[in-house]
Amino acid sequence: MRNALKNLLSRLPAEGLERALAYAMLRQTFADLARSPHFPAREALWEEAARRLGGSDTPVTVVEFGVHEGASLRWFAQRLAHPGSRFIGLDTFTGLPEAWGAMPAGTFDTQGRAPVIDDARISFLPGLFQDTAPALLEALRGSEERPLLVHYDADLYASTLFALALIDRLGRPYLAVFDEFTGHETRALRNYTQGWRAEASFLGRVLWRERWPAQVLCRVTPGR
Numbered sequence: 001m002r003n004a005l006k007n008l009l010s011r012l013p014a015e016g017l018e019r020a021l022a023y024a025m026l027r028q029t030f031a032d033l034a035r036s037p038h039f040p041a042r043e044a045l046w047e048e049a050a051r052r053l054g055g056s057d058t059p060v061t062v063v064e065f066g067v068h069e070g071a072s073l074r075w076f077a078q079r080l081a082h083p084g085s086r087f088i089g090l091d092t093f094t095g096l097p098e099a100w101g102a103m104p105a106g107t108f109d110t111q112g113r114a115p116v117i118d119d120a121r122i123s124f125l126p127g128l129f130q131d132t133a134p135a136l137l138e139a140l141r142g143s144e145e146r147p148l149l150v151h152y153d154a155d156l157y158a159s160t161l162f163a164l165a166l167i168d169r170l171g172r173p174y175l176a177v178f179d180e181f182t183g184h185e186t187r188a189l190r191n192y193t194q195g196w197r198a199e200a201s202f203l204g205r206v207l208w209r210e211r212w213p214a215q216v217l218c219r220v221t222p223g224r
Contacts, residue, residue, distance in 0.1 A: 018157070022184070022186040022187050023212075025186050026186060030186070030190070032201075032202055033216065036203060036204050036217075038205060039204050039205065039206050039215075041206060043075065044206075045206050045215050046079070048217060049149055049175055050076065050079045054147060055079070056081040057082065058082060058146075059082045059083075059085050060080055060085045060086075060146050060148070060149065061088075061140065061148050061149070062076050062085070062086070062087045062088070062149045062150075062151065063089075063136070063140075063148070063150045063151070064151040065090050065091075065129060065153060065154045065163040066090075066153035066155060066159075066179070067089040067091035067114065067124065068091065068108050068110065068153075069110065069115050070114075070117055072151060072153065072179070073087055073117070077117065077119050077122055083121070085121055086123075087122040088122075088125065088139055089122065089123070089125070090124070090127075090129055090132055090136065091114070091124070091126065093110045094111075097128065098158075101183075114126060123139070129159060129166065130162060137166075137169065137170075140170065148175070150175070150220075151179065152177065152185060153178075153180070155179075155180050155184060157184035160178075160184060160185050160188035160189075161192055164188060164220075165196065167220075168192070168198060170222075171224060173221040174220055175218075176200075176218050176220045177215065177216070181215065182208065182214065196222065196223050197224075198221060198222050198223045199221045199223075201221075202218045204217040205217070
């Protein structure tokens with residue numbers, strides 16, 4: 001019976017198994033997410049994040065993994081209007097490096113061009129996260145006293161896990177927004193909290209099809 005089950009599982013699509021694993025994590029590992037406040041749209045969730053950061057009265061740092069055309073980065077820059085705030089966007093700008101569900105590699109390609117945003121507080125680090133990691137850490141040097149928000153919108157498991165591990169090196173609590181939580185990002189956050197002994201406390205969610213969390217707001221606390 002056990003061997004038959006193993007044989008059956010080995011024949012199932014890996015992507016389907018990984019998504020099923022994410023649903024199990026939502027019910028078991030992240031059960032407290034279902035008790036967090038429900039927001040009607042992602043902009044309302046972003047507003048809650050901005051409020052917790054101190055709004056326009058406080059200089060903050062915002063890092064975004066996965067920029068595409070810059071819609072969310074523009075929103076946060078407009079809402080967090082303090083002149084001392086800084087916004088850093090990381091993206092290849094050549095699309096997904098690998099397939100994500102039904103979306104093939106190259107989806108979200110902007111022909112290698114970062115969005116043009118008329119705000120000197122915003123900067124971009126083009127390339128794979130692994131390649132731009134040193135530049136990001138250098139850019140964040142000296143900003144330890146500012147509230148930090150990290151927007152995880154890289155979609156893919158490996159990209160999100162790498163980004164979580166990279167920010168962990170700062171060794172400080174921060175607010176995090178996940179843009180496509182159910183699926184790859186669920187597994188990435190779970191494996192990160194396990195492997196790095198970190199904690200994630202959920203502060204809000206936006207539901208997809210009135211059931212599964214799409215956008216999620218949480219506070220991440222590194223283990224050390």
